Amino acid sequence: GENVEQHPSTLSVQEGDSAVIKCTYSDSASNYFPWYKQELGKGPQLIIDIRSNVGEKKDQRIAVTLNKTAKHFSLHITETQPEDSAVYFCAASKVDSNYQLIWGAGTKLIIKP
Amino acid sequence: NAGVTQTPKFQVLKTGQSMTLQCAQDMNHNSMYWYRQDPGMGLRLIYYSASEGTTDKGEVPNGYNVSRLNKREFSLRLESAAPSQTSVYFCASSETGNEKLFFGSGTQLSVL
Numbered sequence: 001g002e003n004v005e006q007h008p009s010t011l012s013v014q015e016g017d018s019a020v021i022k023c024t025y026s027d028s029a030s031n032y033f034p035w036y037k038q039e040l041g042k043g044p045q046l047i048i049d050i051r052s053n054v055g056e057k058k059d060q061r062i063a064v065t066l067n068k069t070a071k072h073f074s075l076h077i078t079e080t081q082p083e084d085s086a087v088y089f090c091a092a093s094k095v096d097s098n099y100q101l102i103w104g105a106g107t108k109l110i111i112k113p
Numbered sequence: 114n115a116g117v118t119q120t121p122k123f124q125v126l127k128t129g130q131s132m133t134l135q136c137a138q139d140m141n142h143n144s145m146y147w148y149r150q151d152p153g154m155g156l157r158l159i160y161y162s163a164s165e166g167t168t169d170k171g172e173v174p175n176g177y178n179v180s181r182l183n184k185r186e187f188s189l190r191l192e193s194a195a196p197s198q199t200s201v202y203f204c205a206s207s208e209t210g211n212e213k214l215f216f217g218s219g220t221q222l223s224v225l
Contacts, residue, residue: 009153034213043117043203043216044156089155100171101214103155 002027004092006104014112019080021107023090024072030092033073034101035064038087047088048075077109085111115139119204119217126194126224134189134220136204144207145187146171146214147179149200156203162187163209194224 003026013019025033031052036044050057050064050073057064061080066073077084087108091101117138126132138145143164148156158171160179168179176198178190187206191198201221205214 004155006155036214041218043205043218044214045216046213049213091155100158100161101156103157105153105155 002030002092002094002102004090004102004104006090006107008107009105010108010110012110012112013080015080015082017080019075019077019084019109021075021088021090021109022072023074023092023104024070025092025102026071027092027094028068028071030094032093033064033066034091035075036089036091038089038106040086044089080109080111082111082113085109117204117206117215117217119202119220121220122218124220124222126191126222128195128224130194131190131192132194133191134202134204134222135186136188136217137186138204138206138215139185140206140215141184142206142208142215143184144209144212145181146205146207147177147187147189148203148205149173150203150219151200159189159202194222196224198222199224 006023034049037047038044061078063076087106089106090104093101120135146161147159157173162168162181165184180188201219203219204217207214
């Protein structure tokens, strides 16, 4: 079955710098790749997603890139701010799995002032 | 907008006790899900309901049962709690599969 690996587990960056979180997936049939942000004491919240028919998607300071050949996708956050501090999860799913998401283990992003 | 509401927020059980976690959504979504979240393991799907009247097993269904009571409500039952079920449980909903999930705020369960 599908397996999603996420790196790094913890990432500390200076406020204003960029942060990059990477995920690799094992099933080449996966076609939907969302990223969720989880703040302390809350449930995860979708911040951006990408489908396999595009290579990149941007939303203000957040972007996701997808490399289907290498089977990896990345979250890019530019001009980081204190409110970006959270745990970020990647996930993958495909049509045949009835769209069941397989999740990465999460990355704790710390923004240093 | 309440979104997805879970009760209770915290619960402590003794081994062998039973309990039901409640979840309700007010977004008229077709699909609902129960996940557990453990440190270093991301989220794992316990059960899901693609539409009212249907339920299916996810990755880790053993020890759990679910009921899709109506379109709004999806409950998770632990018949005989075990320490391995200590976790944070999240309910989520979506319009259909492969779409944005909306999560509740979670239930922190400890089984002693």
